[in-house]
Amino acid sequence: MQYNFSARVRSVESSVVRDILKLTQGKSIISFAGGLPADELFPIDAIREASGRVFSQGPQALQYGLTEGAVVLRERLAARMKANRGIQAEVDEILVTSGSQQAIDLFARALLDPGDVVLVENPTYLACLQVLGSYNARIIPVESDSNGMVPEDLAAKLKEHNPKFVYIVPTFSNPTGRVWSLERRQALLNLCLEHEVLVLEDDPYGDLKFTDNNVPNIASLEGKPEERIVAYTSTFSKTVAPGLRTGWIVADKQVIRMMARAKQSADLHSSVLDQLILGEMLLPEVFDLDGHIRKLSGVYKERMETMASELQQEMWKDAKWNTPQGGMFFWVELPEGLDAQALLKVAVEKGVAFVPGTSFYAGEPNRNTMRLNYSFAEPSVIRTGMERLTDAASEFLGRYSGV
Amino acid sequence: MQYNFSARVRSVESSVVRDILKLTQGKSIISFAGGLPADELFPIDAIREASGRVFSQGPQALQYGLTEGAVVLRERLAARMKANRGIQAEVDEILVTSGSQQAIDLFARALLDPGDVVLVENPTYLACLQVLGSYNARIIPVESDSNGMVPEDLAAKLKEHNPKFVYIVPTFSNPTGRVWSLERRQALLNLCLEHEVLVLEDDPYGDLKFTDNNVPNIASLEGKPEERIVAYTSTFSKTVAPGLRTGWIVADKQVIRMMARAKQSADLHSSVLDQLILGEMLLPEVFDLDGHIRKLSGVYKERMETMASELQQEMWKDAKWNTPQGGMFFWVELPEGLDAQALLKVAVEKGVAFVPGTSFYAGEPNRNTMRLNYSFAEPSVIRTGMERLTDAASEFLGRYSGV
Numbered sequence: 001m002q003y004n005f006s007a008r009v010r011s012v013e014s015s016v017v018r019d020i021l022k023l024t025q026g027k028s029i030i031s032f033a034g035g036l037p038a039d040e041l042f043p044i045d046a047i048r049e050a051s052g053r054v055f056s057q058g059p060q061a062l063q064y065g066l067t068e069g070a071v072v073l074r075e076r077l078a079a080r081m082k083a084n085r086g087i088q089a090e091v092d093e094i095l096v097t098s099g100s101q102q103a104i105d106l107f108a109r110a111l112l113d114p115g116d117v118v119l120v121e122n123p124t125y126l127a128c129l130q131v132l133g134s135y136n137a138r139i140i141p142v143e144s145d146s147n148g149m150v151p152e153d154l155a156a157k158l159k160e161h162n163p164k165f166v167y168i169v170p171t172f173s174n175p176t177g178r179v180w181s182l183e184r185r186q187a188l189l190n191l192c193l194e195h196e197v198l199v200l201e202d203d204p205y206g207d208l209k210f211t212d213n214n215v216p217n218i219a220s221l222e223g224k225p226e227e228r229i230v231a232y233t234s235t236f237s238k239t240v241a242p243g244l245r246t247g248w249i250v251a252d253k254q255v256i257r258m259m260a261r262a263k264q265s266a267d268l269h270s271s272v273l274d275q276l277i278l279g280e281m282l283l284p285e286v287f288d289l290d291g292h293i294r295k296l297s298g299v300y301k302e303r304m305e306t307m308a309s310e311l312q313q314e315m316w317k318d319a320k321w322n323t324p325q326g327g328m329f330f331w332v333e334l335p336e337g338l339d340a341q342a343l344l345k346v347a348v349e350k351g352v353a354f355v356p357g358t359s360f361y362a363g364e365p366n367r368n369t370m371r372l373n374y375s376f377a378e379p380s381v382i383r384t385g386m387e388r389l390t391d392a393a394s395e396f397l398g399r400y401s402g403v
Numbered sequence: 404m405q406y407n408f409s410a411r412v413r414s415v416e417s418s419v420v421r422d423i424l425k426l427t428q429g430k431s432i433i434s435f436a437g438g439l440p441a442d443e444l445f446p447i448d449a450i451r452e453a454s455g456r457v458f459s460q461g462p463q464a465l466q467y468g469l470t471e472g473a474v475v476l477r478e479r480l481a482a483r484m485k486a487n488r489g490i491q492a493e494v495d496e497i498l499v500t501s502g503s504q505q506a507i508d509l510f511a512r513a514l515l516d517p518g519d520v521v522l523v524e525n526p527t528y529l530a531c532l533q534v535l536g537s538y539n540a541r542i543i544p545v546e547s548d549s550n551g552m553v554p555e556d557l558a559a560k561l562k563e564h565n566p567k568f569v570y571i572v573p574t575f576s577n578p579t580g581r582v583w584s585l586e587r588r589q590a591l592l593n594l595c596l597e598h599e600v601l602v603l604e605d606d607p608y609g610d611l612k613f614t615d616n617n618v619p620n621i622a623s624l625e626g627k628p629e630e631r632i633v634a635y636t637s638t639f640s641k642t643v644a645p646g647l648r649t650g651w652i653v654a655d656k657q658v659i660r661m662m663a664r665a666k667q668s669a670d671l672h673s674s675v676l677d678q679l680i681l682g683e684m685l686l687p688e689v690f691d692l693d694g695h696i697r698k699l700s701g702v703y704k705e706r707m708e709t710m711a712s713e714l715q716q717e718m719w720k721d722a723k724w725n726t727p728q729g730g731m732f733f734w735v736e737l738p739e740g741l742d743a744q745a746l747l748k749v750a751v752e753k754g755v756a757f758v759p760g761t762s763f764y765a766g767e768p769n770r771n772t773m774r775l776n777y778s779f780a781e782p783s784v785i786r787t788g789m790e791r792l793t794d795a796a797s798e799f800l801g802r803y804s805g806v
Contacts, residue, residue, distance in 0.1 A: 001599055001630040001655075004567065006538075009513045009661045012668070034467075042462035051454050059445035062646030064437075098501060098670040105669050110412045131668045135409075164407065196404055227404040243465030243675030252404075258412045265415070265534045266508050267501040271674040272646030 008134045030385035033353040035174065035328055036376040038303075041296055042241040046287040050280035054273065065272040067264045068256070069096025069248070073275045076282040077248055084290075085206075086220035087232060089250040095259050098270045100204055100247035103233040104128050106266065107165075107200055107249065108135050110258040117163040121149060123360035123369070125174045125202065128167055137164075141362040146322065148180030151187040158195045165198035165231075170218060172205035172327025175360045175371040179325055185218050192229055198255070199230045204247075207239050207293045208375075209326035210301040219250060228252040236278055238328075239293055244274040300328065306379040307372060310386035315393055328375040331357070333368055338396075340370040346396045352388040411537045433788035436756040438577065438731055439779040441706075444699055445644040449690040453683035457676065468675040470667045471659070472499025472651070476682040480651055483685060487693075488609075489623035490635060492653040498662050501673045503607055503650035506636040507531050509669065510568075510603055510652065511538050513661040520566040524552060526763035526772070528577045528605065531570055540567075544765040549725065551583030554590040561598045568601035568634075573621060575608035575730025578763045578774040582728055588621050595632055601658075602633045607650075610642050610696045611778075612729035613704040622653060631655040639681055641731075642696055647677040703731065709782040710775060713789035718796055731778040734760070736771055741799075743773040749799045755791040 054061055068074070074094045081087040097103040104127075112118070114136035120128070122141030132139050140161055143153035148170060157163070166188070170180035180188075192199050201218045219232035228251060235247035249259070263269070281287040304324055311321060311330070320333040334340060340356035347353060357369025374382060457464055471477070477497045484490040500506040507530075515521070517539035523531070525544030535542050543564055546556035551573060560566070569591070573583035583591075595602050604621045622635035631654060638650035652662070666672070684690040707727055714724060714733070723736040737743060743759035750756060760772025777785060 001632065003601075003655070003657050003661075004514070005661045006512065006514055006516050006519075008516075009664050012664050036467055039463045039466040042465050044458055044462040044465070047465070048455070048458045051458075052451070055447055055451045055454075059447040059644070060442045062445050062447070062450070062644035063442040064439055064640075064645045098673065101668075102670040109409065111407070111409055113409050113411075116409075127668065127671075134665070134668050198406075229404065237467075241462070241465035242467045245670070245672070245674040252406070254406050258406075258408045261412050261415050262537070265504075265530070265537050266669065267505040267648070268530075269648070270501070271648040271677050273680075274674050274676060277676075 008136070011133055011136075012130055027351065029348065029351050029353050030377060030381055030388065031353045032372040032374070032377070032385060032389075033355045034376060035373055037238050037242065037328075038296070038299060038375055041299060043287065043292055046281060047241065047244070047277060050277045050286055051273070053280045053286065054276040057276075061276060062272060065269045065275070067260045067269045068092070069094065069270065070272060070275040070279060073279040073282075074248075076279055080282060081250065085217050087217060087250060088224040093228075093250055093253055093256055095249050095251075095256050095263065096270055096275055097233075097247045097249060097263070098245045098267070099237055099242070100202060100233045100235040100249070101127060102270075103247050103249040104167075104200070104202065105131050106259045106262045107231060107251075107255075108132060108137070109262040109266075110255065111164045111198070112137050117161040119154070119157055119161070119163045119166040120362055121168055121173070122362055123175055123357060123365075124167065124362065125169055126359050128202070129360075129362060132167075139362040142166075146178055148178070148184035149188060151184065151191065154188060155191050158191055158197055163197055165200055166192060167200045167202065169202045171203055171215065172208065172324065174205070174327070175329055175355070175357065176331040177322060177324040177327050177329050179215060182215055185215065185221060189218055189221050189230070196229065201230055201232045203232060203234045204238050205327035206234065208297050208300055208328070210297060210304065211325050213325065231255060239289065239296070240278065240281065244278060245271060246274050246278050297326070300375050303374040303377070303379055303382055304330075306382045307374045307386060310383060310390070313390055315390045328373055330372040330374065332370045332372060333366070334370065336368055339367045341367065343370070343393060343396045347389055347392040350388040350392040352385045352392065354389070411539070414536055414539075415533055430754065432751065432754050432756050433780060433784055433791065434756045435775040435777070435780070435788060435792075436758045437779060438776055440641050440645065440731075441699070441702060441778055442644075444702060446690065446695055449684060450644065450647070450680060453680045453689055454676070456683045456689065457679040460679075464679060465675060468672045468678070470663045470672045471495070472497065472673065473675060473678040473682060476678045476685075477651075479682055479685040484653065488620050490620060490653060491627040496631075496653055496656055496659055498652050498654075498659050498666065499673055499678055500636075500650045500652060500666070501648045501670070502640055502645070503605060503636045503638040503652070504530060505673075506650050506652040507570075507603070507605065508534050509662045509665045510634060510654075510658075511535060511540070512665040512669075513658065514567045514601070515540050520564040522557070522560055522564070522566045522569040523765055524571055524576070525765055526578055526760060526768075527570065527765065528572055529762050531605070532763075532765060535570075542765040545569075549581055551581070551587035552591060554587065554594065557591060558594050561594055561600055566600055568603055569595060570603045570605065572605045574606055574618065575611065575727065577608070577730070578732055578758070578760065579734040580725060580727040580730050580732045582618060585618055588618065588624060592621055592624050592633070599632065604633055604635045606635060606637045607641050608730035609637065611700050611703055611731070613700060613707065614728050616728065634658060642692065642699070643681065643684065647681060648674060649677050649681050700729070703778050706777040706780070706782055706785055707733075709785045710777045710789060713786060713793070716793055718793045731776055733775040733777065735773050735775060736769070737773070739771055742770045744770065746773070746796060746799045750792055750795040753791040753795040755788045755795065757792070
């Protein structure tokens with residue numbers, strides 16, 4: 001039997017990294033590879049209490065729901081986004097999704113015809129590149145530095161390529177941990193308004209911050225015009241629990257309407273139980289979400305600092321990284337000429353894993369980059385893992401200088 | 404701002420039916436239009452108990468999960484399908500989806516390039532036609548009668564069109580309520596084996612049966628060959644509750660692998676909480692699912708009989724329908740020349756709604772057909788609704804004969 005799959009799924013390459021990471025299965029490997037939140041901190045008691053409140057609404061609560069999402073959740077999300085982020089949205093400007101991954105997928109599905117251009121930061125979120133590839137988009141990277149996209153290059157590429165949208169993770173980016181400056185955010189907004197090009201602002205990590213600095217979301221800079229160009233997506237996966245699989249997107253009503261049409265085909269609607277549980281958890285009398293996020297951020301900051309102190313060792317003196325101000329990742333640049341994918345093979349032998357940076361690039365990658373996650377493991381485990389990684393790097397460098 | 408949406412979402416027409424049904428909002432309308440299960444029967448106490456068992460596993464249970472679905476759920480599904488349906492599947496031949504709607508979508512996503520042909524029954528499940536349309540498939544209807552697809556026409560069209568797959572709902576079909584005969588099932592299997600064409604057997608209603616007749620699933624007729632051509636999808640939406648948004652698909656390992664790749668892009672994985680709750684509910688000590696299904700089927704049978712007795716009235720003597728042996732729908736053919744969509748307008752004025760059959764056809768519809776759902780409303784409500792419908796039909800016929 002010859003199975004003839006679509007070009008869309010055949011185009012997703014079998015990942016070298018995935019193949020290497022498969023070698024870790026069943027071994028006692030410390031993984032800095034995933035983007036996992038610390039599961040021992042999931043507020044399971046509050047989730048249980050909230051679910052009890054949902055069940056006490058009676059069985060009707062578990063009937064088929066609206067494709068756009070439970071109204072009660074969208075109302076409370078609107079209130080929360082307004083209060084915490086200055087993002088103003090009506091209920092019919094919000095679509096609830098199965099994680100923000102689905103928000104990216106449905107946004108692309110509603111907008112992209114084959115060959116359409118999307119502008120991205122470089123490097124950027126790996127799974128967004130996969131989504132864009134699956135819709136046969138042309139992915140054009142925009143020159144980016146530690147403050148965000150370089151406006152001159154963005155302007156040139158908006159003009160040259162007439163893209164369908166610009167995808168960015170401007171706050172504690174995955175993979176770089178980068179935070180865009182206010183100036184760059186405003187510059188992007190102005191340029192996209194001028195060219196009438198949509199922006200997808202992906203903000204899964206914005207709440208997990210280690211300082212009191214507040215840079216406004218691009219969606220809040222846009223305000224509440226008659227027709228929006230900025231779409232904003234976030235998720236409960238990093239602040240409550242990923243297993244509840246609930247994210248959302250705010251966008252112009254017309255965009256939401258077309259995304260809902262796509263979602264109706266895709267899965268009718270997301271889990272009603274998860275939505276109603278999270279709706280309850282946005283009530284202060286049920287759960288102190290802001291307090292929980294402060295606690296999480298404190299724990300992640302400590303883990304980040306533990307990893308940072310290990311990176312201070314002699315071995316890493318020629319590598320470069322920024323100390324994250326929030327989020328979940330270190331982005332490490334090894335000295336030029338060193339291939340992080342080759343280092344990964346040695347690291348896995350030593351019992352530690354990470355993701356080489358290559359996968360995050362649209363176009364030619366910097367092979368000397370790597371992403372290290374610090375949110376998942378406890379500090380003592382981070383120390384052991386980093387010792388193994390330092391060990392692997394020494395051995396790797398030894399082999400390398402031997403060549 | 405000119406929003407330029409993809410051809411894919413623009414191709415989904417704004418439905419005339421949806422526009423008419425919108426008129427029902429806020430009115431006291433009895434609806435036979437939806438495909439809703441009876442929500443007062445959802446086993447909310449068992450769901451609550453199962454969720455307690457999940458929460459007592461600790462917070463780790465709510466971490467990111469496998470794209471393919473929770474192993475424990477897939478194992479118990481495999482055991483259940485083997486025992487109840489004679490369908491043999493390994494864990495890695497099962498993908499858990501957000502309802503069987505997502506199984507259809509991901510199957511199409513993994514297989515269809517624009518212009519690829521899919522063969523369908525005529526009429527068939529509306530939302531599958533939408534999915535196929537969204538992937539720009541060429542949908543070719545196969546001649547069908549009350550026993551299923553006509554083998555001669557199927558053979559001719561397999562040969563002529565070399566389709567990617569054949570989509571069928573052979574048991575208590577939506578919309579016709581039809582059950583394919585064993586001979587037709589075997590004929591379809593043989594023809595598709597001969598032509599090496601995949602079959603998607605959609606079976607959301609198979610458990611809801613009113614007689615002891617058992618016609619085997621096409622997936623069980625295929626057995627467990629080295630390479631499968633039959634994919635089988637079902638769901639908990641009709642047997643437990645749709646708000647838990649959990650379905651599954653059994654297919655060849657290669658197909659499952661490509662669908663999982665598509666699902667990773669689409670939403671990473673489905674709700675872990677819902678999956679684990681349903682996994683618990685497959686344990687006999689937690690829930691008697693078979694007993695619950697027997698109870699449901701008994702209730703639905705009574706509702707079906709109530710509706711059938713109303714259809715016996717003089718007014719409906721020139722209409723045709725089969726008495727359903729299971730599932731959720733009556734499929735009524737009005738005398739030729741009568742347009743069910745026009746009848747719907749009168750019916751909505753009288754306070755009752757249904758879905759005209761036109762939406763379920765690929766190609767030229769029979770405009771004199773309508774689908775009536777009997778699972779949602781209680782018998783007394785069904786009687787009142789049918790009185791209104793009979794009233795509407797009389798008035799409609801009066802107008803019609805006046806022309």
